[in-house]
Amino acid sequence: MGEADEDQAWIEQSLQGDPSAFEPLVRRYQKRIHVLAFRMTGSLADADDLAQEVFVQAFQRLAQFRRESRFSTWLHRIAVHQALHWLARQDHRQRLHQSWTEETLAATTAPNPACSEVQSALLKLPAKQRAAIVLTIYDGLSHAEAAHILGCSENTVSWRVFMARSRLKRLLRNPSPRPGKQP
């Protein structure tokens, strides 16, 4: 039995209302979803939470899976949209917190010292450009597949990838000073 057939069998069982039938699907796709969540959030703890929520959402929306695409593509679509939604909420929270103190603001926007230089550069990209890079570079998808997941045209993906690459080149050529490092 191929992967797609196995997925389908587990989906059918899950649709009967048995959440434990979803377990093998989580086991199969958890690493890919976790990588995507980490690349989008830059935090291991947030990636843990986000990845879990992606699977919960997928289970709850399983009846909407039309089998027109692979389950992994459908799952990625949920993951990307959850990540973008999460980032929008984070942004909203940060804006609310701006009325607190300058120190609070500095603490929330300071680069995470645990992040690598590459991850720090990724986090400086606008969320949709970041998603385009994560899908095409880290997941190895074509622009057409990424477009399907992101719900936009292939041209839009190509444009986002182009803009993101240009910015990443600049950022990685001239990295900003890392906290704790002396010049």
Added chain:
Amino acid sequence: MNPADLESRLREDLEPAPGDAYWREVPSRVPRRIVQTTFLSTQDPIPPTHHRFRLTTIAAAAGVALLFISTLMALRHTRPAPPDIRAMMTCFEEVSALFPGRLRFIVEDRDGLRMDLAEANTLVSQPRVYLEICGPAGCSRFVTSSGQAIDITSLPHEVFIDGHGHIQVAGPMVLWSSADPDVPVAGFQIKARVLEPRS
């Protein structure tokens, strides 16, 4: 840096691995979480990391207010079953007075009565809205203000009154308007009304 160099630089950057225990644990943790969030859920017993700060800071205040609400509700009902919008609105107003500018909503469901407070007193006073949301796992009743977000299946959904006076509920799971109240929404039945200010 040419495109190939950039691509290999990005690919060579390895993401931190959470560890074997994490990968073993998650597949069984997800079904448990699914059961908890089948419908309107309470907070996680173990809250997500990014909520810890918020929960700690408001825990003491929430405890006092919950005690206050419970006492108030106990005085008003012997059983919580029959809908009593006015009593919920009274609760909402009195908790609002205790925490000016911080009360997002109060909700009553099978787990009892709870509230959700903002970290800071940044909320602007808006018309009050009552919502009753029913799904396969039961009903939840909310009182909130227009412009606030309530949690449906653990996801924030904005509740607001539009320019025609219709109540809108918008979020990742539900998109509903009181202008078309009978349109089924992802298995949920929703009733809503704007609450008149108390005299």
